[in-house]
Amino acid sequence: MDRLEGFTGVYRDFVHERDWEQFHTPKNLAMALAGEVGELVAEFQWLTPEQAGQVMADPAHGQRVKDEIGDVMIYLTGLADVLGIDLVEAAEQKLAKAALRYTVETHKGSVSKA
């Protein structure tokens, strides 16, 4: 089985065993996601671009970043699951739209809005 599908099932069991479905509504999970992304952003806030690029070379800081990315992924998986959305499919379809809007011809080396 696909690793992400496998994780989704493990997380669903984790929530079910704790009787947490009552808390895991779309609104609440969107808020939890925003909270975790805030913690992730905070790991980079005072770093220069150069320091941020080397963050994984510091074991303690790198582990914090990995943990925060893990938290974001957990809630994103949970939110997509309660909404019946396939995460990879959603990303693939949105990237296909972006590829039409930001073509190689018009946007090579530029991220200005299309």
Next chain:
Amino acid sequence: MDRLEGFTGVYRDFVHERDWEQFHTPKNLAMALAGEVGELVAEFQWLTPEQAGQVMADPAHGQRVKDEIGDVMIYLTGLADVLGIDLVEAAEQKLAKAALRYTVETHKGSVSKA
């Protein structure tokens, strides 16, 4: 190949073809992730919990939510990729920590901080 690994490769190519690696630093991608999560949260902000639970039943609103989840997943994949972090592994490891902190015995039906 794993679908998420497949998508990660597709996204890496998308960025490379546009010469966007220069913009895709950890700081910038963390900011982009925060921006997209803000858009996702905004889709739910005025809904009652009941309305939010039915959001996918409205085709137009459901598509917007799927698109925003796709955008969040794109930047989360990109951020993890430039940091050399495996998204599913990060989520699995963090969930294992959470399982120790929020045990079924102490937290069944309760999300109060451990």
Next chain:
Amino acid sequence: MDRLEGFTGVYRDFVHERDWEQFHTPKNLAMALAGEVGELVAEFQWLTPEQAGQVMADPAHGQRVKDEIGDVMIYLTGLADVLGIDLVEAAEQKLAKAALRYTVETHKGSVSKA
């Protein structure tokens, strides 16, 4: 003097005494603001709307909410200050635009996008 102007001056001194202007760039302050808003949102994430409406009645939780609102206001003040933006004027001008877009006639009792 206006209380917000007074606070802005106090905060500017706080930053200057610590030689923190080097960290307080617009990008970094925007990230710090996102981080603090994430912490504020997290205070409400698992509450029902009814519980959230009563949060200030719980002294400990109410104090945490007040602290997080304080943090958000600190960084918002700092970001506006380094950009030379007057916070109250920015809010007044944006509200005036919103009043034209969301008129009483078209939006009484409705927050649907104009």
Next chain:
Amino acid sequence: MDRLEGFTGVYRDFVHERDWEQFHTPKNLAMALAGEVGELVAEFQWLTPEQAGQVMADPAHGQRVKDEIGDVMIYLTGLADVLGIDLVEAAEQKLAKAALRYTVETHKGSVSKA
């Protein structure tokens, strides 16, 4: 009257005239705040630190930043108001706590966690 108190009253009237108190619960306003902060962060996401420092010199981009800061301030004012929190007092009290934790002696030129 204090300008921020004046604006708070104007905003309260704006909400009341539209019968929007029903939407302006603490949870919803916290989400709206997160959404607007996401839009503000997005204005800076692809800029270098140097470009971000010059953003107000570009009239169009500067106006967008001012508008987004206005939106953040609007919802922060609204959230504080429904919770009965004085924004400036909350900021002052939190800054006083920060001054004890991050003293000039220990943190001059350094933002490492206390």
